[in-house]
Amino acid sequence: MGKKKAVPSATEEEVLAAMHRRERRVLIVNYILQGVTLLTAAASLVLYFVSDEHGLDVTINHIVQCALALAVFNVPPLLERKLRCYIPTFITVTLYIFAFAHFVLGEIFRAYDHVFLYDKILHTTGGVIFALLSFSVVWLMNQSRDGLVKLSPFFIVLFTFCFTLAVEYVWELIEFAADRLFGANMQRWQDSIIEGAQIVVDGEAVEGTAHSIPYGNGLRDSMEDMIVNVIGCLAVCVFAYIGMKKRPNWFENKVILTEKQFRRMVRELADRNAAAAQVSAEGAQAPADGAQAPADAEQIPAAGRAAAAGRAAAEGAQALPGAGERGGAQEPPAGERT
Numbered sequence: 120m121g122k123k124k125a126v127p128s129a130t131e132e133e134v135l136a137a138m139h140r141r142e143r144r145v146l147i148v149n150y151i152l153q154g155v156t157l158l159t160a161a162a163s164l165v166l167y168f169v170s171d172e173h174g175l176d177v178t179i180n181h182i183v184q185c186a187l188a189l190a191v192f193n194v195p196p197l198l199e200r201k202l203r204c205y206i207p208t209f210i211t212v213t214l215y216i217f218a219f220a221h222f223v224l225g226e227i228f229r230a231y232d233h234v235f236l237y238d239k240i241l242h243t244t245g246g247v248i249f250a251l252l253s254f255s256v257v258w259l260m261n262q263s264r265d266g267l268v269k270l271s272p273f274f275i276v277l278f279t280f281c282f283t284l285a286v287e288y289v290w291e292l293i294e295f296a297a298d299r300l301f302g303a304n305m306q307r308w309q310d311s312i313i314e315g316a317q318i319v320v321d322g323e324a325v326e327g328t329a330h331s332i333p334y335g336n337g338l339r340d341s342m343e344d345m346i347v348n349v350i351g352c353l354a355v356c357v358f359a360y361i362g363m364k365k366r367p368n369w370f371e372n373k374v375i376l377t378e379k380q381f382r383r384m385v386r387e388l389a390d391r392n393a394a395a396a397q398v399s400a401e402g403a404q405a406p407a408d409g410a411q412a413p414a415d416a417e418q419i420p421a422a423g424r425a426a427a428a429g430r431a432a433a434e435g436a437q438a439l440p441g442a443g444e445r446g447g448a449q450e451p452p453a454g455e456r457t
Contacts, residue, residue: 141208142208144208145208145211145212146196148212148215149192149211152215152219156219156222156223157185159185159227160181160185160186163177163178163181163182163185164178164182180226181227185223188219188222191218192215194214195210204376204377204381205377205378205381206375207374210252213248213251217241217245217248221241225237225241238340239344242287242344242347242348243348245286245287245348246283246347246350246351246352247351247354249286249352250279250352250356251355251374253278253279254275254279254359255374256375257275257278257279259376259377259380261275272359272363272364273360275359276359279356280352280353283348283352284348284352287348287349291344298337306336
């Protein structure tokens with residue numbers, strides 16, 4: 120006989136239906152951002168044919184940025200289908216907005232150049248996102264029922280912190296490679312270059328290229344990016360550590376879960392709700408029992424008095440014959456005395 124599939128309870132069905140409705144709302148946000156991204160790519164392609172200032176290199180760069188954004192938009196739904204896992208809504212929405220803000224607004228519309236601290240805000244947000252993802256992964260492993268992996272809260276946040284730093288380091292390597300191989304300005308190293316500056320070489324003043332910032336702007340930009348990334352990561356780590364110490368169950372529906380873990384969490388939630396409802400029902404019956412207590416208290420003394428009177432009468436009934444026999448015994452006649 121085949122193994123029967125477990126039928127979800129009514130509560131589980133309701134929770135799953137609510138999750139599907141929430142996923143539909145997330146998909147609406149996803150489709151809107153993908154539509155705007157596709158329109159941006161189409162507009163860039165049209166400008167290539169109608170504008171002389173919009174060169175081929177700019178058009179290719181815009182299309183590549185849009186393609187990368189579309190790829191990121193489709194990663195969470197693909198992971199949920201292939202790995203049969205649940206990704207919380209706030210993580211997916213934050214990831215979508217982050218990707219759109221970087222690839223479309225930042226790289227294509229150059230918000231990095233026109234919006235103050237735009238780059239630092241995105242790096243801080245990136246630290247938060249990758250900290251949440253890494254925390255979710257290690258939390259998922261730590262909550263497995265096989266008991267093979269059991270880490271303390273300190274080691275969980277330590278892994279989260281180190282993983283986020285590793286991701287930021289790899290990203291800075293990508294920026295460095297893009298700047299050196301393709302002449303990009305991702306690390307903002309071109310911002311401090313001064314062309315035609317008067318520099319002194321072997322005691323003679325000559326025109327050349329100089330940097331307005333010591334060691335160049337690229338080094339400062341990279342270090343500032345890593346610092347704000349650490350700040351965002353630390354905020355998540357501190358919050359997660361305190362939460363695991365104070366309320367460890369609070370993270371159950373706020374991290375990435377497998378389908379098996381999600382269904383188990385729903386069943387446990389249903390059991391807790393049923394237990395809470397039973398306690399509430401028992402608490403509602405307690406006042407009624409208390410209202411009957413005074414009447415019972417009035418009946419108990421009366422019953423006690425009746426029982427005491429009955430016992431006294433019985434004892435009196437038993438004592439009277441004995442007393443009559445002892446007190447009513449007549450002396451023998453005088454003639455019978457010896």
